[in-house]
Each structure stands twice: as structure tokens, then as C-alpha cells.
Amino acid sequence: MARMFQSLLVFTGRVAHGVRVAGFWSLIYGYCLLCSLVALFKLWWSLVLRPTTTLQWHVRDCPPACLCDTSLGTHCYVRIKESGLRFHYVAAGERGKPLLLFLHGFPEFWFSWRYQLREFKTEYRVVAIDMRGYGESDLPLSTDSYRLEFLVTDVRDIVEYLGYNRCCLVGHDWGGTIAWIFAIHYPEMVSKLVVLNCPHPSVFTDYALRHPSQLLKSSHFFFFQLRHFPELMLSINDFKAVKSLFTSRSSGIGRKGRWLTAEDLEAYLYALSQPGALTGALNYYRNVFSFFPLSQKHVRSPVLLLWGEHDTFLEQEMAETCRIYIRNHFRLNIITGASHWLQQDQPEIVNTLMWTFLKEKKDKRS
Incomplete structure (x- = not known):
């Protein structure tokens, strides 16, 4: 009887652990899906409203x-x-x-x-x-x-x-x-x-x-779990999203300090535009x-x-x-x-x- 009770406890523990693990990964990939849908909507919106939007970018051959x-x-x-x-x-x-x-x-x-x-x-x-x-x-x-x-x-x-x-x-x-x-x-x-x-x-x-x-502030952690799509979103319009990270009023360099110069920004784009750099x-x-x-x-x-x-x-x-x-x-x-x-x-x-x-x-x- 004691052995049966012990086996039941072990089985219950394993089931509980499995449920927690399944719930953990369901939360992660569910949030990944939500973030990807938001990103897809933004991409569609930019392509519809801004015909000049380009999915291409160019590799910088010469370092600044x-x-x-x-x-x-x-x-x-x-x-x-x-x-x-x-x-x-x-x-x-x-x-x-x-x-x-x-x-x-x-x-x-x-x-x-x-x-x-x-x-x-x-x-x-x-x-x-x-x-x-x-x-x-x-x-x-x-x-x-x-x-x-x-x-x-x-x-x-x-x-x-x-x-x-x-x-x-x-x-x-x-x-x-x-x-x-x-x-x-x-x-x-x-x-x-x-x-x-x-x-x-x-x-x-x-x-x-x-x-x-x-x-919510860490939503990019989940979006970046996807393959290839984050690289596309960061690089379209010649790395517009990356430029925004460094220069926007909300998150950029230089709110009350030194501004990022055009040459400094080009240094980051030079490094990130190399083949495979964004994936790494x-x-x-x-x-x-x-x-x-x-x-x-x-x-x-x-x-x-x-x-x-x-x-x-x-x-x-x-x-x-x-x-x-x-x-x-x-x-x-x-x-x-x-x-x-x-x-x-x-x-x-x-x-x-x-x-x-x-x-x-x-x-x-x-």
C-alpha cells in the first residue's frame, strides 16, 4: 500500500511538472505568435500606405x-x-x-x-x-x-x-x-x-x-524567437528599425547628452549589414x-x-x-x-x- 501511494505521488509530481512545462512553452510561443501578428500588420500597413517601402538593403562595403x-x-x-x-x-x-x-x-x-x-x-x-x-x-x-x-x-x-x-x-x-x-x-x-x-x-x-x-517591454524577446522574420523587419527600408533604436526621441541616444552622429550611425549599419550579422x-x-x-x-x-x-x-x-x-x-x-x-x-x-x-x-x- 505504501509503495502504491509512493508511486502515485511520483506520477502526480511528473504530471504536474509536465503541465507546468507545457504551460511555460505555450505562454512563450503564444506571445511569439501575438508579436509576429503585430509585426505582420505593421509590415502590411507600411507597404500599403508607403509604396516607397523596400524590403531590400545594401551591404556596406567600406567601413566609415x-x-x-x-x-x-x-x-x-x-x-x-x-x-x-x-x-x-x-x-x-x-x-x-x-x-x-x-x-x-x-x-x-x-x-x-x-x-x-x-x-x-x-x-x-x-x-x-x-x-x-x-x-x-x-x-x-x-x-x-x-x-x-x-x-x-x-x-x-x-x-x-x-x-x-x-x-x-x-x-x-x-x-x-x-x-x-x-x-x-x-x-x-x-x-x-x-x-x-x-x-x-x-x-x-x-x-x-x-x-x-x-x-510588454520585453516583447522583442518573444518576437526574436521566430526564424528569418525578425531579420526582415529589422532590415527593411535600409535598417529603419535599427536607426530608430539609436535615434528616436523615446529610446535613442542623445536625450540630454551627446547625439549619435551620422558617421557613428553608419558604423552600426556597416557592422549589421554584413551577411549573417543580424542572425548572429x-x-x-x-x-x-x-x-x-x-x-x-x-x-x-x-x-x-x-x-x-x-x-x-x-x-x-x-x-x-x-x-x-x-x-x-x-x-x-x-x-x-x-x-x-x-x-x-x-x-x-x-x-x-x-x-x-x-x-x-x-x-x-x-
Whole structure:
């Protein structure tokens, strides 16, 4: 009787787990369908009302002059033996100085750190890498090649290749997510962590599930699960949607800071117009619902979290909640007037706050 009861409990548990899993994926793909229908309507509307709308785009063959600016650093390449991938990075500052490593977000590349490369090269070996699938780094074809564990391992391999066993790690957007997870899994390799407009992964997951407003702001996560269609929507009318991300009044760079110049914008379009570039960038999102279990969630390095007041993609309330996952000094600065792209539209403020944090000698407890 006891054995039968135990078997019944096990069976009930498995059924409940199956229902939860089915409900989880039904929610995801149901929301994907809704987002795709909205996008299809927008596409139809633009084609009907704007006959000049074109589904074509052109590949930029010649990089703009700003990408060849020697004041930003030297362009270098490294091939990692374990993954076989070649990575491109821009480095400045003397070798042997402490390593300050920058990880960019979507849909950016190393160029998003141009103001910081110039600023910190006097006292650090500054390195801004093109993450896998971006810029001049290799672009694996398989979607599974962009799983979080591979992206985190890339950072470890690059730090070791550069000849360091520790670094000050800086990440923005997707680069921030990778930076958080890297600091959790390799605490001995992160002396200080700076994250811009990206909450701790556990904070984001918990908050998004409980707040419909953040779920709506994250609707692109679901839309990007589709194949090919998001690439089309981002690239039609010569990347009009991408241009809007960087220049619109609601989400763009320069609300109360520096504007993105025409040449700067062309640099992003040059990188994203290369064959397969958009697919590589979107593959980060296509693995976002693949579980990457964290054996422990706490960060033991000192953390500086910088947040743009007018980020239209993330709720500001998540920033303060990150404090519960830090087992060291934690500092949060909300930058007034800054957008999601705060290191580009408010570089002077970002650099000043980073200098103050990096120069602190002792790790203060929260």
C-alpha cells in the first residue's frame, strides 16, 4: 500500500511538472505568435500606405572613418583553441597594466565603448571585444552556439589569452548579462564588476514574471524567437528599425547628452549589414529561454550598477533589487536624462562614476 501511494505521488509530481512545462512553452510561443501578428500588420500597413517601402538593403562595403580611428586603439584578433572561433577586439593602453574588459550589448559591437577606450587607457589595458556573432568576430551558424554557457566561456578564454587571471569587467545590455553570470561562475577572475542597464539575471526573471509592464517591454524577446522574420523587419527600408533604436526621441541616444552622429550611425549599419550579422545578434535571444542553471546566484566582487533614467526597455525598479544578490560593496547610480545607451549619450558622467569606483582601494560591505 505504501509503495502504491509512493508511486502515485511520483506520477502526480511528473504530471504536474509536465503541465507546468507545457504551460511555460505555450505562454512563450503564444506571445511569439501575438508579436509576429503585430509585426505582420505593421509590415502590411507600411507597404500599403508607403509604396516607397523596400524590403531590400545594401551591404556596406567600406567601413566609415570612425572605425579606423587610431586614437581608439589597435585592432587585434585571437583564435581560441577550445571553440575554434576567431575574435576581434580593440585594445589600448600599456600591456601589463590592469585589464579593463568591455562587453557590448545588442545590436552593438566594440564601437559602443569608444568614449571609454579613450578615457581609461592611461591607467588600464583596455580591451573592447566583438562578442561571437558580432562585428569582425566569427559568426557560428548554429543557434545552439549562442547558449549562455558558451558566451561566458568566451570571456574566460579571452582573459586568459590576453595573459591575465583577473580583470575589471564592464558589460552593457546583453554584455551585462554575460558579465553578471561570469562574475558568479568565476569570482576569482573578477576584481570589480561594472554593469550598465542590465539587472542581475535572477532579478530580471522574477520581476518579468510578476510585472506585466516589464513583460510588454520585453516583447522583442518573444518576437526574436521566430526564424528569418525578425531579420526582415529589422532590415527593411535600409535598417529603419535599427536607426530608430539609436535615434528616436523615446529610446535613442542623445536625450540630454551627446547625439549619435551620422558617421557613428553608419558604423552600426556597416557592422549589421554584413551577411549573417543580424542572425548572429538575434541568436542571443533565441537561447534566452534555454535554462542555464546557476549553482549560486550571489556576486562576491564589488559591483557598480549604472542605470539610465529613461531606459524604455527595462523597469528602473529592478536596479535596486539587485542589491540582495551582492555579497560585497554595491553602488547604484541612476543617471538623470540618460537612455538605455548611457555610456554613449552620457560618457562624461559614466566615466567619472567608473573612475571613482575603480579607484576605491577597499571592498566596502553593503
